[in-house]
Amino acid sequence: MTAETTDTTANATDTTATDTETGATATPMGFGRMHRKEDARFIRGRGNYVDDVRLPGMLHGAILRSPHAHARILSVDASAAEAHPGVKAVITGETLAGMDLAWMPTLSGDVQAVLATDKVRFQGQEVAFVVAEDPYTARDALELIEVDYEPLEPVIDARRALDEGAPVIRDDVEGRTGNHIFDWEAGDREQTDAIFERAEVTVAQDMLYPRVHPAPLETCGAVADFDRVTGKLTVWCPTQAPHAHRTLYALVAGLPEHKIRVISPDVGGGFGGKVGIYPGYVCAIVGSIATGRPVKWMEDRSENLMSTAFARDYHMRGEIAATRDGKVLAIRVKVLADHGAFNGTAQPTKFPAGFFGVFTGSYDIRAAHCEVTGVHTNKAPGGVAYACSFRITEAVYLVERMMDVLACELDADPAELRMKNLIRPERFPYTSPTGWEYDSGDYPRALRLALDMVEYDKLRAEQAERRRDGGPLLGIGISFFTEAVGAGPRKHMDILGLGMADGAELRVHPTGKAVLRVSCQSQGQGHETTFAQIVAAELGVSPDDVEVVHGDTDQTPFGLGTYGSRSTPVSGAATAIVARKVRERARLVAAAMLEASPDDLEWSVSEAGGRWSVQGSAEHGRTIQEIAMAAHSNLELPEGVEGHLDAVTVYNPPNLTYPFGAYVCVVDVDPGTGQVKVRRFVAVDDCGVRINPMIVEGQIHGGLADGIGMALMQLMAFDEDGNHLGASFMDYLLPTSMECPSWELGETVTPSPHHPVGAKGVGESATVGSPAAVVNAVLDALRPYGVRHADMPLTPANVWSALQGTPIRTDLAVT
Amino acid sequence: MQVPARFEYERASSVPHALALLERYGPESRVIAGGHSLIPMMKLRLARPDVLIDINGLEELSFLGVEDDVLVIGALVRHAQFLADPAVGRYFPIFHDAERVIADPVVRNRGTVGGSLCQADPSEDLSAAFAAVRATAVIQGPGGVREVPIRRFHRGPYETAVEPGELLVRLRVPIRPGAASAYEKVERRAGDWPVAAAGAQLRLDGGVIAEAGIGLTAVGAEHFAAPEAEEYLAGKAPGAEAFAEAGRIAAANCAPRADQRGPAAYKRHLAGELVRRALTRAAGRAAEGTAQGAGDRTGDRRGEG
Numbered sequence A: 001m002t003a004e005t006t007d008t009t010a011n012a013t014d015t016t017a018t019d020t021e022t023g024a025t026a027t028p029m030g031f032g033r034m035h036r037k038e039d040a041r042f043i044r045g046r047g048n049y050v051d052d053v054r055l056p057g058m059l060h061g062a063i064l065r066s067p068h069a070h071a072r073i074l075s076v077d078a079s080a081a082e083a084h085p086g087v088k089a090v091i092t093g094e095t096l097a098g099m100d101l102a103w104m105p106t107l108s109g110d111v112q113a114v115l116a117t118d119k120v121r122f123q124g125q126e127v128a129f130v131v132a133e134d135p136y137t138a139r140d141a142l143e144l145i146e147v148d149y150e151p152l153e154p155v156i157d158a159r160r161a162l163d164e165g166a167p168v169i170r171d172d173v174e175g176r177t178g179n180h181i182f183d184w185e186a187g188d189r190e191q192t193d194a195i196f197e198r199a200e201v202t203v204a205q206d207m208l209y210p211r212v213h214p215a216p217l218e219t220c221g222a223v224a225d226f227d228r229v230t231g232k233l234t235v236w237c238p239t240q241a242p243h244a245h246r247t248l249y250a251l252v253a254g255l256p257e258h259k260i261r262v263i264s265p266d267v268g269g270g271f272g273g274k275v276g277i278y279p280g281y282v283c284a285i286v287g288s289i290a291t292g293r294p295v296k297w298m299e300d301r302s303e304n305l306m307s308t309a310f311a312r313d314y315h316m317r318g319e320i321a322a323t324r325d326g327k328v329l330a331i332r333v334k335v336l337a338d339h340g341a342f343n344g345t346a347q348p349t350k351f352p353a354g355f356f357g358v359f360t361g362s363y364d365i366r367a368a369h370c371e372v373t374g375v376h377t378n379k380a381p382g383g384v385a386y387a388c389s390f391r392i393t394e395a396v397y398l399v400e401r402m403m404d405v406l407a408c409e410l411d412a413d414p415a416e417l418r419m420k421n422l423i424r425p426e427r428f429p430y431t432s433p434t435g436w437e438y439d440s441g442d443y444p445r446a447l448r449l450a451l452d453m454v455e456y457d458k459l460r461a462e463q464a465e466r467r468r469d470g471g472p473l474l475g476i477g478i479s480f481f482t483e484a485v486g487a488g489p490r491k492h493m494d495i496l497g498l499g500m501a502d503g504a505e506l507r508v509h510p511t512g513k514a515v516l517r518v519s520c521q522s523q524g525q526g527h528e529t530t531f532a533q534i535v536a537a538e539l540g541v542s543p544d545d546v547e548v549v550h551g552d553t554d555q556t557p558f559g560l561g562t563y564g565s566r567s568t569p570v571s572g573a574a575t576a577i578v579a580r581k582v583r584e585r586a587r588l589v590a591a592a593m594l595e596a597s598p599d600d601l602e603w604s605v606s607e608a609g610g611r612w613s614v615q616g617s618a619e620h621g622r623t624i625q626e627i628a629m630a631a632h633s634n635l636e637l638p639e640g641v642e643g644h645l646d647a648v649t650v651y652n653p654p655n656l657t658y659p660f661g662a663y664v665c666v667v668d669v670d671p672g673t674g675q676v677k678v679r680r681f682v683a684v685d686d687c688g689v690r691i692n693p694m695i696v697e698g699q700i701h702g703g704l705a706d707g708i709g710m711a712l713m714q715l716m717a718f719d720e721d722g723n724h725l726g727a728s729f730m731d732y733l734l735p736t737s738m739e740c741p742s743w744e745l746g747e748t749v750t751p752s753p754h755h756p757v758g759a760k761g762v763g764e765s766a767t768v769g770s771p772a773a774v775v776n777a778v779l780d781a782l783r784p785y786g787v788r789h790a791d792m793p794l795t796p797a798n799v800w801s802a803l804q805g806t807p808i809r810t811d812l813a814v815t
Numbered sequence B: 001m002q003v004p005a006r007f008e009y010e011r012a013s014s015v016p017h018a019l020a021l022l023e024r025y026g027p028e029s030r031v032i033a034g035g036h037s038l039i040p041m042m043k044l045r046l047a048r049p050d051v052l053i054d055i056n057g058l059e060e061l062s063f064l065g066v067e068d069d070v071l072v073i074g075a076l077v078r079h080a081q082f083l084a085d086p087a088v089g090r091y092f093p094i095f096h097d098a099e100r101v102i103a104d105p106v107v108r109n110r111g112t113v114g115g116s117l118c119q120a121d122p123s124e125d126l127s128a129a130f131a132a133v134r135a136t137a138v139i140q141g142p143g144g145v146r147e148v149p150i151r152r153f154h155r156g157p158y159e160t161a162v163e164p165g166e167l168l169v170r171l172r173v174p175i176r177p178g179a180a181s182a183y184e185k186v187e188r189r190a191g192d193w194p195v196a197a198a199g200a201q202l203r204l205d206g207g208v209i210a211e212a213g214i215g216l217t218a219v220g221a222e223h224f225a226a227p228e229a230e231e232y233l234a235g236k237a238p239g240a241e242a243f244a245e246a247g248r249i250a251a252a253n254c255a256p257r258a259d260q261r262g263p264a265a266y267k268r269h270l271a272g273e274l275v276r277r278a279l280t281r282a283a284g285r286a287a288e289g290t291a292q293g294a295g296d297r298t299g300d301r302r303g304e305g
């Protein structure tokens, strides 16, 4: 069943019932709540991750990392390590410089040191690589490498990075005199400023979206195998974008692209942190080329937290201009973006601040303007990672926090204030003041549903009672988010020149079983199931009869990968379209079989499967399986119709899709200790048509837990020397089931008008939408104390400090 | 993968054997119990013992039970075993309060009471709980067995009265008729070490406090105790005001340090607040009659090794 027939009535999710919106049930065909095909292997411990790859003669690598945040390298002496029994090679920056590989391009047009040559620029930066017979020897040998450092003053506080006389981090770049990277702006400054000047009410708030880390359970790593005979390089690594990696290796290392094969096997979580190429991957490749043997490198937890892509780190100042009765007229934002030592954020080239430009959120606001300044600090590079939809997380947090700040100022109810300003359904497609075209939505309906589910009025009454009678503080927080996901279109969106369009190939075997090949790579999103369901719906076959092949560049068509919630919007669309192409080819074959004109045939899907039959006489038809066999047989086909049953396509999305949702969080706060307990969390999501509602809900559950983690506990601060204060799971806390309430999910369905099955992405919705709801709830609880804002994470210490009027600066060491 | 530096491994078959191994290998050898503190440090190469002496098989260190009005806890008793024991819960609810919030079930299945005390982490929960109930540590060395009051057991962060070549073998806690106890902890997340925590035991006699025991952890309290607050309470009637004042005294006499768990002022505040809460809860338990009674004690029971 496709989107055209979908109606859009709201309903709260009954997790066991038929999915009435799509008309799909848990039948073996089409969309619906079927179990994930990949779970059998994961549940049985039969997944195959990079660390499971074992090749004959394989060696092991380990990386020596900088203990300093900023230091000049005076010398590196590896002789003792080289002499250590079992060590096969030691690679230093100097070794790489000899091969012109000491630096590599980043995804943002900067360069990054693979192994440091001149200076180290963040604690944990890669300095040398040891290749040895086993991982223990490799680690032991790291201690034998002597590096002479001259410590330099580091730049830790992003707000001081542009100070006159601040140490220049990137003196490797000729002519660089400061730490400024870019200025970027969006919207209409004059129009916005003019409205601010005349506005009845204006509010302003500084806020930090702190540095966080996606912290996937599987850390990064690689197995590189360079075959000296064939000249073929095979790299296994947990990448979210295997094809982009292959092309980059070809461009950087000069290897012919057809001699490079990137295999991304099962991936233990990516969240954006596995988009880029890390120095360790390059080291493993160089190690294999140097030794002629396969080399495995797996980073440990601390290495992962210290050196791989962080997320956020946006210092923002938001301002809203409004009327006294709560109509928002304009919004403006200034951002100081901490990009770390190398500008390595992964986003479409023309968008140095990602999609932060959607910061007007879900509201119909006349004018808006934002300016973002990117700076270097002595911290790890990265920046767009952790399920953020290219910085929409920051944008949603900003606008949703600002709405509450305005509500506070006007003494208005935050739900009513939002309702008053939401974009009305009749305004879609809606063009935002910063130029985004929202495809579809019914926002008031989603908010109303969320408020009904949580019984908002009752909660406000309970809160009033508590405030009167004392007791733990009750807080209610709302967040309404709109996302923009599924990049391209390729005309506007590319990564290092590679347009963001995805290929798909579908081949139906003679017996009617099908193999789908896609370019994107699952890190837990369940593509093997949902994409099979898309094919199943289009061809009227069982999803069990569709094998989804992904993650191997030798076996799949080109495409840009899985991040920014783009798999279903782009590769999922490609899948539907390639299946429709196959169906059309099947029509021609069926016409030959039935000796009818193709135009006289009609397609139908019943319990028995999909079939082409002569219009008006359903019994006079052929099933897709029969057609597949005939297509491979000696059946005579009309001129121009090739045999067999397969098709290829490349899907270039006409626009992004705009999923949205209304979240309400309820917390109890203990003012004596500052502890926050999340009592309830209601999440109404609208991601268009749900292909597999169970998988959608799983994505939402995970994202909501992410939100609790970021809002309440994840702290990645640095002390004044640049020491990383969150480099293990003892210090960098992930939420557990104990901190998560039983999620209460609801849904509305507003199909995307331009996606072939009406679906929008959902992989990041909850991560994007939930932190603001939690923070708004905590601050709502603290309102009687006159607290208007405190930055994430709202740890007990931070909440208590906020109550004392001195919230903690969460990017620096607590003093 | 984090891997420790090279080390040798010996398995002790008895306490005397363990002591003999300690003597043979000298100061570069380390006893390993649950390994939940030692192994992480070895993986980070912060600890690099030449030899590990494994005491996990030693039945004689796993005893848990009541002997002559004294709760006896073998050094190898696992957190989980301690938490599951009804006699412990009946006489010393403070231990169950604390154990419920120490680490997570996986760590508790393996980590030991003795290892916790010997690790002497300044944020250790059980150190505060044992300080509150004024336990006695029993240490065995080549020269025999000696007893050390728990409030002299800790010499500083990561330093205890157990000398090289010695083993902590058990802890003894006197059961005091009429006493009740409780433990209060603030953590950033389930399974986390405390931001601050306080334990309290109250023995009431004729409507006044005959003896108060207050333990504090993670706030730089010497010997994990709050003697000034205890003294203040002695002879006072239990009540909100007295408990709040005891909290204030305890807070004033500890020396917390800022770290990512919070600023010093917050931890000091918590010390006071949690002492107050622990005292209140202990007093509530005393009033409910869940205080330690004489007579209804369980017999000796062997724990699992």
Ligand SMILES: Cc1cc2nc3c(=O)[nH]c(=O)nc-3n(C[C@H](O)[C@H](O)[C@H](O)COP(=O)(O)OP(=O)(O)OC[C@H]3O[C@@H](n4cnc5c(N)ncnc54)[C@H](O)[C@@H]3O)c2cc1C
Pocket: B030, B031, B032, B033, B034, B035, B036, B037, B038, B039, B075, B076, B101, B102, B103, B104, B107, B110, B111, B112, B113, B114, B115, B116, B118, B119, B123, B124, B125, B126, B162, B166, B167, B168, B169, B191, B192, B193, B194
């Ligand atoms: C994730 C995690 C969370 C934790 N959270 C908490 C928490 O919230 N609160 C808390 O209090 N603790 C916490 N811990 C610590 C935990 O309780 C450990 O089990 C405990 O600290 C050490 O016990 P162990 O038996 O594992 O000791 P081991 O690691 O085996 O030993 C620790 C030290 O004690 C020595 N030792 C052990 N037994 C003896 C003995 N009988 N005689 C002499 N020396 C001995 C060893 O040589 C070593 O130096 C946590 C640990 C982890 C891993």
